[in-house]
Amino acid sequence: MAMKPILVGLTGASGAPYARRLIHVLAEAGIPVHLAASAAGRLVYGLEIGRPLEEDLPPGVRLFAEDQFTAPMASGSFPSRGMVIVPCTMATLAAVARGMGSNLIHRAADVCLKERRPLIVVPRETPLNAVHLKNMLALCEAGALILPPMPGFYHHPETVQDLVDFVVARILDHLGVEHDLGARWQGLQ
Numbered sequence: 001m002a003m004k005p006i007l008v009g010l011t012g013a014s015g016a017p018y019a020r021r022l023i024h025v026l027a028e029a030g031i032p033v034h035l036a037a038s039a040a041g042r043l044v045y046g047l048e049i050g051r052p053l054e055e056d057l058p059p060g061v062r063l064f065a066e067d068q069f070t071a072p073m074a075s076g077s078f079p080s081r082g083m084v085i086v087p088c089t090m091a092t093l094a095a096v097a098r099g100m101g102s103n104l105i106h107r108a109a110d111v112c113l114k115e116r117r118p119l120i121v122v123p124r125e126t127p128l129n130a131v132h133l134k135n136m137l138a139l140c141e142a143g144a145l146i147l148p149p150m151p152g153f154y155h156h157p158e159t160v161q162d163l164v165d166f167v168v169a170r171i172l173d174h175l176g177v178e179h180d181l182g183a184r185w186q187g188l189q
Contacts, residue, residue, distance in 0.1 A: 002032075003030070003031060004080050004081045005031070005032035005033060005062075005080055005081065006026055006031055006032070006080065006081045006082060006084065006175060006177075007036070007073050007080050007082070007084070007112070008023060008026075008033055008034070008035045008036070008085075008086065009036050009037075009041075009084070009086070009092070009108065009109065010035060010036070010037040010038065010041035010045065010053070010085075010086070010087075011040065011085060011087060011088055011089045011091075012038055012040025012043065012044050013044070013088060013089040013090075013123070013124035013125065014048065014087060014124055015048075015086065015122065015124040016041075016044055016045040016047075016048035017049070018122060018149055018168060018171075019041075019045070019086045019087065020056065021164050021168045022084065022086060022172075023057065023058065024058055025168060025172065025177075025179060025181070026177065027058035027059070027060055028058070029177060029179075031081075031177065032060065032062075033060070033061045033062070034062045034064065034071070034072065034073050034080070035057070035062065035063050036065075036071065036073065037053060037063065037064070037066065038066040038103065038105060040089070041053075041066075044087075064104055065104070067103060067104065068104055069107065071104055071108075073104065073107075073108040074104060074107050074111065076115045080112070081117070081118070081175065082117045082118030082119060082120070082175060083109055083118070083119050083120070084120045084121075084122065085105060085119075085120070085121050086171065087122055087123075087149070088121045088122050088124065089123075089125075090123065090125050090135070092105060093123050093132070093136065093139060094131075094135045096109040096110065096119075096121070096139060096144070097136075109121075113142050113143050116143065118145065118174065118175065119144040119145065120144070120145045120147050120174055121139060121146050121147065122149055122167070122171065123146065124148075124149060145174055147167075147170060147171060149167040150167075151164075152166060154185065155182055155183060155185075162182070165181040168181060
């Protein structure tokens with residue numbers, strides 16, 4: 001039996017390094033990835049990573065456009081391990097929180113919620129206003145996990161990659177994916 005894929009939604013918020021690292025770690029672990037990218041997500045990815053998304057994907061990652069409603073992830077009958085929207089714009093967060101299915105990312109997220117599959121949303125905006133917070137609460141109440149990219153510093157990061165890995169490790173933990181992206185807190189001796 002084939003391993004169920006993890007769905008990834010890539011939107012136009014800043015934070016492409018989080019998406020890139022997640023996709024590459026999952027692919028290296030042999031976990032199938034189905035990636036839905038918005039036009040703005042592709043644009044920001046190219047700006048932040050320095051190369052087009054299509055040229056930076058590891059082998060085996062299936063890429064879908066935001067208007068590709070015939071993609072497998074648009075249906076609840078397609079099995080998946082869940083979905084991560086990383087980075088997630090506030091517009092995408094609002095659309096998912098309110099059940100708007102205007103693109104493939106919104107639809108796939110809605111499918112995860114209705115099928116009770118994990119949905120992890122990594123919102124990238126600061127500061128947050130009351131509308132953002134209400135939408136996050138609505139999404140949380142619907143069953144999603146809100147995982148803002150807020151790295152810790154107790155592990156003494158030395159590089160930006162260390163900070164990215166901290167956040168991606170938390171995503172992987174919530175997906176139940178084993179990893180070695182950093183030392184785990186062991187408490188004080």
